[in-house]
Amino acid sequence: MPRPDRFGCRGAQFHAFFMEIHCLPVEKYDWLKRFGAANQEDDSWSIEKNNGKMRCFREKVEIPVDETSMLHGEAFSKTSPTTHMSPHPKSAKNVGFRDLVNGGILQCLEAASLGMPFEVWKTRMGSYRTETTLEAFGNIxxxxxxxxxxxxxxxxxxESASKGAILLFSKEAISDSLLASGVGETVTGFAAGAGGGVCQVVVMGPCTFLVTAAVNGDKSISTTQRIKSVYAAKGIKGFYPGGSAIAFRQATNWASRQGFTELVRGQFKVIFHGDENAKLTVAQEAGSGIIGGALACWNHPFEVARIQMQTAAERGEPKQSMIQVFKTVTKENGIGGLFKGIVPRIGLGIWQTLFMVTGAKLVKQALDGDKK
Known part of the structure; x- marks a missing residue:
């Protein structure tokens, strides 16, 4: 996709604008009309402003690049936020079944490749906190x-198919709505990521519980047997131990991954291209995701708490709140115990960000490009 400039240029020949209501001096209105920009007479009207005649209209405009200098200044002071720079969606209505499918596929690919080994390694270290990083890897x-x-x-x-679909759908819906309202990309990234992360908890609670039990629990029990056993003993709520820790983790996870990645993207545009509205290369997008995913691991104590709470539930130990778990971990292992497993967690954070933030963005750009 060609690099957009401050006027939202998507190609070499034309600038595209979506106008809500515009009032132009009559001579500029006539100039636009020559290019088919304001050609709906039924949708335009005349007014008097500042002792001069103005012509108002509501229309979508395509204007040649070399003529845009005539549009600078007050003529576009009332443009919609969607006219600026990047091709932001007008509303969350653009989000649909495609996002559900893309999210599920991307998350499954992430997990089936390196995501699962990182998850198992991290879960082991979060439970067996006396083991070093290499010892945990070797024991697995x-x-x-x-x-x-x-x-x-x-x-x-x-879990991956369902949580990926939920994450991408909800994240894109929130993101599109905020961007269409004029909210900046970085703030939108943090907010949309947090919202998408919280939505994931519905499916993540039971699935992370079963994965944690498979790693730290009785290895002779199959997943199906474990599901039947837990449901018979505690019902649906038996699959949600550590739910509060999961909610905190997921909200901060995706808020940080999406937000930090957008923050780094903005810096990369200026550093590598000298233009805050530049289009990054695929390698630069990936670099943004790597840095964003690594920075997002600041919330690792929530992950340790989640592992501890779910492991305790699998072993039939008394239930503890998240604060009680923090106290128990620090009492047994010191502050460092809250950061056990940080190495595989960083690997997992980077890997998931590359798929669900950077990858999702690139896939969306490619699919949107095919429509044009």
């Missing part, structure tokens, strides 16, 4: 070989 391998790094994959695929 000793217990089941390479396949041990994909323990609980069945539940994870169900």
């Amino acid at each position: 391998y000793k217990q089941g070989g390479v396949s041990a790094f994909w323990a609980g994959t069945g539940a994870k695929m169900v």
